[in-house]
Amino acid sequence: MSQTSTAMTGSEILDGIRAAKEERLRQGLRSGPVYGEAPLVWYDQVFGREETPTGTINCKQALRVGATQNALDVIVVASHKNGAKPLVVAKGASLTLTLLQADAVDGKFEEVGPTVCVTANEATNVEADCLVARFAIGNMTKPWAKVKLDVSGVTGGLIDVALGYVPR
Numbered sequence: 001m002s003q004t005s006t007a008m009t010g011s012e013i014l015d016g017i018r019a020a021k022e023e024r025l026r027q028g029l030r031s032g033p034v035y036g037e038a039p040l041v042w043y044d045q046v047f048g049r050e051e052t053p054t055g056t057i058n059c060k061q062a063l064r065v066g067a068t069q070n071a072l073d074v075i076v077v078a079s080h081k082n083g084a085k086p087l088v089v090a091k092g093a094s095l096t097l098t099l100l101q102a103d104a105v106d107g108k109f110e111e112v113g114p115t116v117c118v119t120a121n122e123a124t125n126v127e128a129d130c131l132v133a134r135f136a137i138g139n140m141t142k143p144w145a146k147v148k149l150d151v152s153g154v155t156g157g158l159i160d161v162a163l164g165y166v167p168r
Contacts, residue, residue, distance in 0.1 A: 042072065045163035047147045050079050053087070053154040059147045059161050062105050066143035074099075074147055075164035076132040082157035086125035089132065093120040093153025097135045101142040109146050120153065132159060 048059035065072055074097060078087040096117040100109035118133050126132050132154070147161055
């Protein structure tokens, strides 16, 4: 069996490092964590970033959330990438959260109830970095979680799905 070498040159490695640094800085442009109108995104704990709010979103990133004594929520935020263009939430729009849990970050994730649905009573525009919905997740029995989100009636931008800290 022959193997094909995919070695990178020094220049390619440096370009990759610079691109990674620029992307990390871009992702940190959001207005949180702060108290007040903007949601409190807990440090860099993001299940999914810049997701299209249509249909079922299976966030790929697993986060360690078990045994938190009810100190964390899942929050849905209008993405910073939306800029000055607001996210449009129509009257009757819905977001349904399903949590999945596992014993290990690379383990088999299984749904854990209850599934929670929020529905918009009126149409609204959500500015970048502002809260769309917040879901209490309680004290999970296993340490690792992933999020599945079913969305309808939300248009005009992207969303981030993250952990929000509940200060005491």
